[in-house]
Structures are given as C-alpha cells and as structure tokens.
Amino acid sequence: MKPIFCLISTIAILSAGLARAQERPNDAKRAVQKTEGQPASTNVAGAAYPKIHGDLSVSFRLKAPDAKKVTLQLGKAHEMSRDQDGVWTVTAAPQVPGFHYYWFVLDGAIVSDPASETFFGWSRPCSGIEIPSRDEDFYEFADVPHGELRRRPYFAKTTGEWRQVFVYTPPNYDANAVTRYPVLYLQHGMGEDERGWGVQGRVNLIMDRLIAAKKARPMIIVMEKGYARKPGEPAFGLPRAAAGGARPGEPRRPFATLEELFINDLIPMIDANYRTLTDRENRAMAGLSMGGMQTFAITLNNLDKFAYIGGFSGTGGGFDGAPFDAKTAHGGVMADSSAFNQKVKLVWIGIGTAEDPRFQRAVKGYRDVLEKAGIKTVYYESPGTDHEWQTWRRCLKEFAPLLFQDPPK
DSSP: OOSSOOOOSOHHHHHHHHHHHHOOHHHHHHHHTOTTOEEOTTBOTTOOOSEEOTTSOEEEEEEOTTOSOEEEEESEEEEOEEOTTSEEEEEEOOOOSEEEEEEEEETTEEEOOTTBOEEEETTEEEEEEEEOOSSOOTTSOOSSOOOEEEEEEEEETTTTEEEEEEEEEOTTTTTOSSOOBOEEEEEOOTTOOTTHHHHTSOHHHHHHHHHHTTSSOOOEEEEOOSOOOOTTOOOTTOOHHHHTOOOTTOTTGGGHHHHHHIIIIIHHHHHHHSOBOOSGGGEEEEEETHHHHHHHHHHHTOTTTOSEEEEESOOSSOSSOOOOOTTTSGGGTTSSHHHHHHHOOEEEEEEETTSOHHHHHHHHHHHHHHHHTTOOOEEEEETTOOSSHHHHHHHHHHHGGGTTOSSOO
16 A cells, blocks of 8 residues: 555455465565566465566556556556557566555546456456565465464444454464453555455564463454444545644544544453453554554553553554644553653554655654653564555554553563
8 A cells, every 4th residue: 555545245256365365475475586477475375476586576467358457556557568469568666575555547437457366456356466585474374373364244333234243363263262362453544444454464464473472461352433424424535623732743533423422432342252351451552654553542542441552653643743642642541651651551653654745754753752751662674665564564463562561572
C-alpha cells in the first residue's frame, strides 16, 4: 500500500487463499538464485507470469489484442510493449523483498492481472506479488507448531449489523482447554480490511515462529475491519471538522463509532467466546497506518482497558502537520508522564526508512514530542522499506516479543 492509503464466503475459501498466498517459500527462495526467473508464489496455479528474476526484477505479461495502451502500475507506472499477437510485456526494475500490490491500466481502465491471486487493498480486489527475500524468512512456513486463523461472525449492536473478525489462536489452543491467553487487537490500514493481516501480513506464520522460539508469549490476536458507522452517520473519511470537530492533532472523532464498537461489542464478544485474560495488563492494541491512528485514539481514551500500544507507520498525532501537545492531547491522559509510564507498559512506534518523508517527519515528530514530555517509547525503523507490508511484518516481529512481559524485555 503506497502513501497514505493504501467477504470471503466460507472458511474453505479463506484457507485456500491463505495457502496459495503463503505457499512454496522454499521454491521461491531457490528461484532467487536462477537468472532465468521463476513464477511468483502469488501467481494462480499454472501461471508462468509474473516471473521473478535472480536480481529481483519482474517480468509481466497480459494478453489484450484489442487494447491501444497498457501500463503496469507497480509503485510507479511502467509502459508495456505489444507484440504481433497482442501480448503486452514489461520487465520492472528489481523490487524490494516483500508484498506489493499492482494492477494494469488498460486504455484507462484499472484491471487486475488474471495470472495473479487477488488481495483486498486500495479499497478493491487487487493483484499482488510476493518478492522473495534472501535474508529473511520470519514470515514463511516453518517446521514449528502452528496456530490457527479463525473467522468469526458477530452482531454489533453499536452499528446494528453483522460483522466478522479473524482470530489467531496460538498452537495447542484447543489441546489445552484450561490455559487463558492475553489478547492483541491488530488493525489494518486504509483501503484494506480484516483479511489484511492474515493474508498479506502473514500474522500467523510470524507468530508461530516467535512463539516456537520462545521470543513471544502465546497470545490471541483479533483482527477487525477498521470502518464502522451507525445508521445515518456520514461515511468515514470526511474532514475532521465534518466528522465531529476533533481538536488539531487529535483524530479521535472520526473513529468514535469504531471505538464504541470495540468497547461495547468486540471486546466483550471475544472475552465471552475465547479463553482470554480479561484485565488491562493482558490486553494490547496495535495497527498500521490508519490502524495505528485508530490504536492511539481508542487506547488512550480507554486506558482502563489497554496497557500496550503500538503504531506501525501510524501515530496519535495524524499526518497533517497539525500542532501536537502531549500534555493536552487525548484528553490530557499524558499530562502526568510519571503516572502514564507506570500505567502504560509499552508505547511502540515504527516506520520504514523508505516511506514518504512527510510520514517519517510525522512519526518521528510524534515520538519526539512524547519523549520530550517524559513519555517512554520504543522506536523502530525498518530499513529500506516503504509504506507497505514488509515494513509492518517487521514491526510485528519486533513488537510482539515486548508484549505481556513484566517488566517488558
């Protein structure tokens, strides 16, 4: 998902999609060594293209004999060339390892690649490609005990609608019917939905490895859709003034209905249906981009419910450059830094070093303001990655081991 913005009908469909999106990690790694290139692991079965070459450049093909102009959109526009059979081709420069959305623009119309699996991003089903890494495998399958991703519907009284969440349960959750677990509520970014962390983010594979290595406590992870409105409310995305008049630097109002849904519907439902530890010291929230903003908005307004806070390319100060005063923002909950630091176990902030400079200034600036006000933070930079999933996978890998440790590691 590029700056800033970046249902499944049955569990069987979800499971198949997850398997295809996450399969063949070893083959993908071997493919990096072959200069002739190999099909991407995110291709549909049997599709030869997109093809990833040894230098991580990628070749794309699309048969569209009646098209006048076709462009590949992969980070930037790539003009494609047509052969005599109406096949359009282009080879994009070497890509950063990780997951990238892409699509074709065919005579002005945005179309997905029929050779790629689709993923929900940019507010629509979208093609995606996984570029293998030579140096990282923390989000690949491994011979370790595996947890499960579960899809659970529930009725939210706040919005008067049926919703669904995806829930990661750690290895041996069903085998051990007594153990209770802490909970992390983990939010996606704008233009994505509750499927994002399970499919593009590979949250289950990351957590399976961390838990197996005893780097993170076994935990339940809940992933909800980051959009909520009551009947008659305006659609999310209106300016702050129209969405409820939030003060500069305080983006709580646009997320007020989501906050109410979390507190009154989601958390009680999870606690009633899963073996959770229900005290605030065993509850965390984090999110990427918009989900990070939602995290700070919800947690800082409900510190009786949360003790751990994480923002991945997202903060409690927004991205609009509005002045931010840690002593007065968020209802003044940070005014007494000593009391805040004693109550909140972790404030974690991360960003990719290749993200838009405006994002970097906003995120670093927010961290600096908090530190200057005496609020303790943990800060992380993902080297070489943009506003996309490799940054957020790395953020989760660094964030999760610090959760539910007393004192934090």
